[in-house]
Amino acid sequence: MRDAEPASKAKRARHGVSTRDRLIAVALKLFTERGPDRVTTAQIADAAGINEGNLYYYFKTKQALVLVIFDRFEAEVDRLLESPRRDSADPAAYATFLREWFEIVWSYRFLYRDFMSLLATAPELRRRIRAISARLRAPVKTLMGHMRAAGLIAISDEELDALLANVWIVSTYWVVYLDVQEGVRALKKAHLEWGIKQVSSLFTPYLTPLAREWLDAQAATT
Amino acid sequence: MRDAEPASKAKRARHGVSTRDRLIAVALKLFTERGPDRVTTAQIADAAGINEGNLYYYFKTKQALVLVIFDRFEAEVDRLLESPRRDSADPAAYATFLREWFEIVWSYRFLYRDFMSLLATAPELRRRIRAISARLRAPVKTLMGHMRAAGLIAISDEELDALLANVWIVSTYWVVYLDVQEGVRALKKAHLEWGIKQVSSLFTPYLTPLAREWLDAQAATT
DNA sequence: GTCTATAATCAGATAGAC
DNA sequence: GTCTATCTGATTATAGAC
Numbered sequence: 001m002r003d004a005e006p007a008s009k010a011k012r013a014r015h016g017v018s019t020r021d022r023l024i025a026v027a028l029k030l031f032t033e034r035g036p037d038r039v040t041t042a043q044i045a046d047a048a049g050i051n052e053g054n055l056y057y058y059f060k061t062k063q064a065l066v067l068v069i070f071d072r073f074e075a076e077v078d079r080l081l082e083s084p085r086r087d088s089a090d091p092a093a094y095a096t097f098l099r100e101w102f103e104i105v106w107s108y109r110f111l112y113r114d115f116m117s118l119l120a121t122a123p124e125l126r127r128r129i130r131a132i133s134a135r136l137r138a139p140v141k142t143l144m145g146h147m148r149a150a151g152l153i154a155i156s157d158e159e160l161d162a163l164l165a166n167v168w169i170v171s172t173y174w175v176v177y178l179d180v181q182e183g184v185r186a187l188k189k190a191h192l193e194w195g196i197k198q199v200s201s202l203f204t205p206y207l208t209p210l211a212r213e214w215l216d217a218q219a220a221t222t
Numbered sequence: 223m224r225d226a227e228p229a230s231k232a233k234r235a236r237h238g239v240s241t242r243d244r245l246i247a248v249a250l251k252l253f254t255e256r257g258p259d260r261v262t263t264a265q266i267a268d269a270a271g272i273n274e275g276n277l278y279y280y281f282k283t284k285q286a287l288v289l290v291i292f293d294r295f296e297a298e299v300d301r302l303l304e305s306p307r308r309d310s311a312d313p314a315a316y317a318t319f320l321r322e323w324f325e326i327v328w329s330y331r332f333l334y335r336d337f338m339s340l341l342a343t344a345p346e347l348r349r350r351i352r353a354i355s356a357r358l359r360a361p362v363k364t365l366m367g368h369m370r371a372a373g374l375i376a377i378s379d380e381e382l383d384a385l386l387a388n389v390w391i392v393s394t395y396w397v398v399y400l401d402v403q404e405g406v407r408a409l410k411k412a413h414l415e416w417g418i419k420q421v422s423s424l425f426t427p428y429l430t431p432l433a434r435e436w437l438d439a440q441a442a443t444t
Numbered sequence: 445g446t447c448t449a450t451a452a453t454c455a456g457a458t459a460g461a462c
Numbered sequence: 463g464t465c466t467a468t469c470t471g472a473t474t475a476t477a478g479a480c
Contacts, residue, residue, distance in 0.1 A: 019445080035338040037259050040473060054446050056475065115402050116257035116336050126405065133403055162423035169420070170388055172403075173395040180337045181355055181394075183348065198391070201384035205427035241463080262455060276464050278457065 020058050022048045024072070027065050028108075033185075035114045036066060063121045070125060073108040077132055080104065081139065092218070094143055095196075101136070101171065102195050106187045109175045137168060152211040153203065163202060171199050242280050244270045246294070249287050250330075255407075257336045258288060285343045292347060295330040299354050302326065303361065314440070316365055317418075323358070323393065324417050328409050331397045359390060374433040375425065385424060393421050 017025075026048040030039040041062055045052040059065045080100050111118065111129070118125050141164055147153050148160070155163065174195040178184040184191055207215070239247075248270045252261040263284050267277040281287045302322050333340070333351070340347050363386055369375045370382070377385065396417040400406040406413055429437070 035342065037339060038342045041475085042473075050445090051447050052474095053448075053476085057445065060475085062474070112402075114338050117259055117339065120257065120260045126402075130403060130405070159423065159426065162420060162426075165420055166388070166392055166424060169395055169399050170391050173391055173399070177391050177395070180334070180348075181352060183352070198384060198387055201381065202388060202424075204381065204384075263457085264455080272463090273465050274456095275458085275466075279463065282457085284456065 031110045037117045153206040155206045253332045259339045375428040
């Protein structure tokens with residue numbers, strides 16, 4: 001229960017949102033825009049419409065604020081992992097999983113982009129981000145195995161391992177690539193689609209005629 | 223001539239290397255280890271065996287030090303691009319190109335890993351890193367076109383564009399992935415080979431029987 | 445819970461002697 | 463070219479009134 005609310009009832013002065021939640025939201029926004037090292041507690045308090053001293057009432061350190069945001073990231077990943085569809089060999093299930101993962105990566109992209117800064121003040125994050133990666137990778141590998149067993153992809157064991165690593169790299173860093181190298185500041189639907197298309201294209205050459213038929217049918221329906 | 227030596231002869235007190243070069247080497251090392259924001263000028267001077275004040279004789283600002291390192295990165299890329307082999311459709315030429323690019327990316331990986339910190343103090347770097355990306359991408363695309371024309375890969379125009387982007391993402395971020403997510407601190411030959419294998423595996427499914435024969439023959443020779 | 449001070453620290457940078 | 467000494471500014475964090 002790291003992310004528990006304070007015992008007393010939080011005030012909901014503005015927009016019906018508690019000050020604490022507003023601080024978290026504003027911090028995430030600023031961290032994403034400029035990176036956590038280039039955002040001061042004064043700026044966060046300012047953007048949240050409160051005084052700097054007051055911020056320290058909610059978060060005793062700046063690092064605590066970062067950790068709470070990381071907790072939320074973790075919670076969203078948990079929710080994704082607990083959703084029931086992951087045992088399916090249905091390509092549509094994979095597509096949904098991928099889209100939701102991409103939305104999470106987009107929202108919390110500063111965690112990957114500015115990871116080194118975060119490590120310096122909170123070394124535990126290395127372990128935690130690796131744990132998340134490992135937990136996410138397992139169902140993806142399972143799913144790829146199911147796709148192969150169902151005759152949707154034709155691929156050797158060795159190729160499958162390499163593909164998995166590439167899926168991992170592209171699905172994590174597509175957003176850093178767009179941000180840093182292409183200067184994309186705000187996620188438009190087109191960018192999300194671009195990322196999904198990139199990861200999908202990793203699979204394309206391995207698809208069997210069966211899978212291609214199915215995909216064509218899907219495309220015709222939509 | 224951003225990277226020009228001072229007019230006067232530099233002393234080569236230790237190891238036969240000028241203080242200026244020593245500072246650059248030490249700064250690169252520390253930036254790589256901890257990220258530029260977590261390294262102070264005092265620490266750089268210390269590691270170089272000189273006084274902090276003296277550092278400022280060589281580099282008026284910390285940012286100037288970063289920019290000189292970036293200049294060297296740029297120069298290495300230039301050297302790679304000016305090497306004569308890039309018009310060839312010979313896969314071996316591509317393999318060499320890839321390996322040299324990977325060594326550069328490894329050496330200067332902090333530029334990609336800590337890009338946001340750098341941007342904050344030197345916004346011009348966004349333009350410069352994008353320019354480098356664009357210049358590198360052109361010959362790779364040309365080369366892929368040649369490979370297709372020579373009947374080594376079978377791929378549609380659309381697939382080729384997606385492949386190019388994935389090649390770009392993997393060949394830039396494999397090193398950040400190893401560093402941040404796998405905790406790899408020092409480049410061993412095995413890691414370089416791993417990165418090369420990952421990028422190669424992006425091409426594998428598109429290779430024609432002709433290319434596979436050629437590769438098998440190569441493998442037999444080596 | 446929120447504010448007004450203000451403390452404590454530390455990094456980047458400069459001046460001037462040697 | 464190199465050092466010692468110092469300044470300046472910014473930032474995290476605290477104390478205590480309201």
